[in-house]
């Protein structure tokens with residue numbers, strides 16, 4: 174339980190005990206002594222509040238960060254992207270004095286970059302900020318590097334990700350000088366075929382927005398049509414609101430968003446859900462980022478039929494299907510992470526295998542690679558285990574042969 178709540182609870186308990194004492198006292202205590210009971214309760218509460226004063230400002234800040242706030246180091250979880258280091262330093266943001274040519278004596282800018290509650294500190298008009306250091310202090314480069322390491326290819330998506338990061342870093346720097354502009358619209362649409370990295374990038378985006386203080390939490394709540402839209406009258410609004418409540422402060426990721434809209438079905442309640450989403454995307458845009466995901470062509474149709482939704486989406490990221498070379502590289506990366514490797518022959522087999530997979534229905538890009546490699550692990554294990562008497566070297570436990578990888 175949080176400290177202020179606990180404190181209030183104890184104070185309430187003392188008052189209740191005092192009241193109960195008064196009631197019992199009415200029966201059992203001589204009438205002359207009766208006023209002593211509420212007086213004792215009053216002193217009890219006074220002594221309690223003296224001994225346990227209200228939480229200091231820094232601790233309160235952890236309960237209610239402002240839109241521009243940034244969590245304290247203690248409250249920030251480590252970066253969830255693979256391979257990334259711990260959360261960035263909460264230390265002061267970069268502040269530089271103006272260049273030497275500015276000789277007029279000036280009062281020193283307020284020294285620290287961030288206030289103790291994590292909010293970016295205001296700067297006097299003559300201060301300057303170094304955006305590179307600002308990015309480093311917020312841990313932006315760490316998030317970008319982790320995403321770069323984690324995902325093969327996806328150059329256009331990574332470049333757009335960088336542009337969004339730059340927009341947010343500059344927006345923060347502007348606000349430190351008191352320059353007013355509406356908070357950037359951060360609702361997004363990720364289009365692409367299955368397994369092209371949309372969810373992985375959404376996780377990175379949530380981390381980025383959190384680190385820059387645009388979200389209270391880096392969490393993502395995934396939702397699909399069934400989570401949001403009911404089958405009967407009266408079910409849709411509570412379902413949608415429940416999901417929105419869970420996602421508030423973080424990212425709501427709606428997969429196959431176009432399935433919310435079924436114009437051919439007059440009894441469909443999808444429009445009710447869309448209307449609620451539109452309202453929240455507008456009114457709570459500083460508390461929640463909505464990411465819509467799905468196939469590009471179907472999403473385009475959805476936006477044509479729902480211009481209100483289209484106008485609320487600021488960033489469209491298109492995830493292209495992977496090339497054969499990229500799929501092979503993704504496979505090698507996944508194997509290396511799991512301490513396996515392919516023999517030269519197995520590499521050729523794997524490449525052929527992927528080329529065939531790409532032509533098959535239900536091919537799911539990197540997810541198909543992952544699934545095939547999972548099956549290869551099973552085959553490899555079964556091959557080794559089929560001769561239990563045989564001893565196995567470390568290399569054998571890591572090495573995948575063509576027979577392990579050939580499925581088609």
Ligand SMILES: Nc1ncnc2c1ncn2[C@@H]1O[C@H](COP(=O)(O)OP(=O)(O)OP(=O)(O)O)[C@@H](O)[C@H]1O
Nearest residue numbers: 323324325366367368369370371372373503539540
């Ligand atoms: N470029 C990549 N490099 C390495 N691994 C990748 C890449 N893209 C995707 N993956 C891996 O493939 C798997 C599927 O990725 P992800 O879930 O992000 O795709 P998705 O686009 O959200 O798929 P879906 O549309 O089916 O939900 C994950 O394990 C992810 O780590």
Ligand SMILES: [Mg+2]
Nearest residue numbers: 371372373428
């Ligand atoms: Mg996904």
